[in-house]
Amino acid sequence: MPEKCFYDISNVKKQDKTEYPDFFAKFYDVLYDKIRTGTDRDYYMKKILECKGKILEVGVGTGRFFKEALEKGADIYGIDVSRSMIDVLRANIPEEHHNRVFVKDVKDMNLGVKFDLIIAPFRVFQHIADTDDQIAALNNIYNHLNKDCYFIFDVFVPNLNILLNDSVDAPVFEGEYEPGKSLKVAIDSRADIINQEMDVTWKLEWNEEGMKISNEWPTRIRYYFRYELENLLRLSKLRLVRVFGDFNEGPLTNESADFVLVCKNDPLKI
Ligand SMILES: C[S@@+](CC[C@H](N)C(=O)[O-])C[C@H]1O[C@@H](n2cnc3c(N)ncnc32)[C@H](O)[C@@H]1O
Numbered sequence: 001m002p003e004k005c006f007y008d009i010s011n012v013k014k015q016d017k018t019e020y021p022d023f024f025a026k027f028y029d030v031l032y033d034k035i036r037t038g039t040d041r042d043y044y045m046k047k048i049l050e051c052k053g054k055i056l057e058v059g060v061g062t063g064r065f066f067k068e069a070l071e072k073g074a075d076i077y078g079i080d081v082s083r084s085m086i087d088v089l090r091a092n093i094p095e096e097h098h099n100r101v102f103v104k105d106v107k108d109m110n111l112g113v114k115f116d117l118i119i120a121p122f123r124v125f126q127h128i129a130d131t132d133d134q135i136a137a138l139n140n141i142y143n144h145l146n147k148d149c150y151f152i153f154d155v156f157v158p159n160l161n162i163l164l165n166d167s168v169d170a171p172v173f174e175g176e177y178e179p180g181k182s183l184k185v186a187i188d189s190r191a192d193i194i195n196q197e198m199d200v201t202w203k204l205e206w207n208e209e210g211m212k213i214s215n216e217w218p219t220r221i222r223y224y225f226r227y228e229l230e231n232l233l234r235l236s237k238l239r240l241v242r243v244f245g246d247f248n249e250g251p252l253t254n255e256s257a258d259f260v261l262v263c264k265n266d267p268l269k270i
Pocket of ligand 1: 018019020032058059060061062063064065079080081082085104105106107120121122123124127128
C-alpha cells in the first residue's frame, strides 16, 4: 500500500491560526453587523438577558453583543485570544468596564471565578484546530461553569457545495465603513477535505485619507460534522443537552446552516 494511505495518529499537533490582524479587527463590526447580526443577535441577547448571574463570552471579539449586554445591565465578562479584537472592544465600552475583558486563550484561561452562563458565539470553536485542544477548551469551560449551568456555542454546518468548489474573489461586502470611506471585502477559500479545514484568505480594500489601501489575511478554520461534535462533547466533561439547526431553536435539518449546541455542567456525568 502506498505510504500516503497511512495516517500517523501520533503526528504533530495542529496549531491554531487565530491572531486577528489589526486591519481586520478595525472593520470587523462593519462587516459582521451587515452579514451576521441579523442571524444570531436576538438568540444570544435573549440568553444573556435571561441570565441573572455572571456571564462569560468566550471569543468576545470586538463586543458585537457584549456592548449592548453591558448597557442592558448584564453582569458579563469576556475573553479573547486576539489582542487586536480586545483593543477594539475596549475602545467601544466605558473605561470602568475595561477590567471585564481579558486577552486569554479558552484552552488555558484560569479566571478564578465561575459563571452561570458561558457563550461562544459565531464559530469561535472553528479556530481551534487540534482535537486535544478542543477537548481542553470544553473542559476548561466546564471548570468555569457553576453546577447545572449552560454553555452555548455554534459552528457552521459544512456546505458540501462550498467544500467541493474553491472560490476566488468571492464578494463578501462592498460599502462604506464611515461616511465617504469605502470598504470592499472578498475571500478566497479552499477546503482541505482530509483535515476538515478550510484555507480562507480575506482580501480587504479600503479608502483612508484619500488613499486606497489593501491587505490580505490568510487564515485556516476547522469544520465539524454532526457526530464528531456529539462525540467531542461525549469525550469532554460537559453534557450535550440539545443541538438546534438555527437560532430560533428549530430542528437540525439538511437545510441547516448552523449547529447551535447547548451543553450543561452536569456533575452526574463525571
Ligand atoms: C468570528 S469571531 C466571533 C467574535 C464574537 N463572539 C462575535 O460573535 O462577533 C471569533 C473570535 O474568537 C476568538 N478566538 C479564537 N480562538 C480563541 C481561543 N482559543 N480563545 C479565545 N478566543 C478565541 C478570535 O480571536 C475571534 O475574536
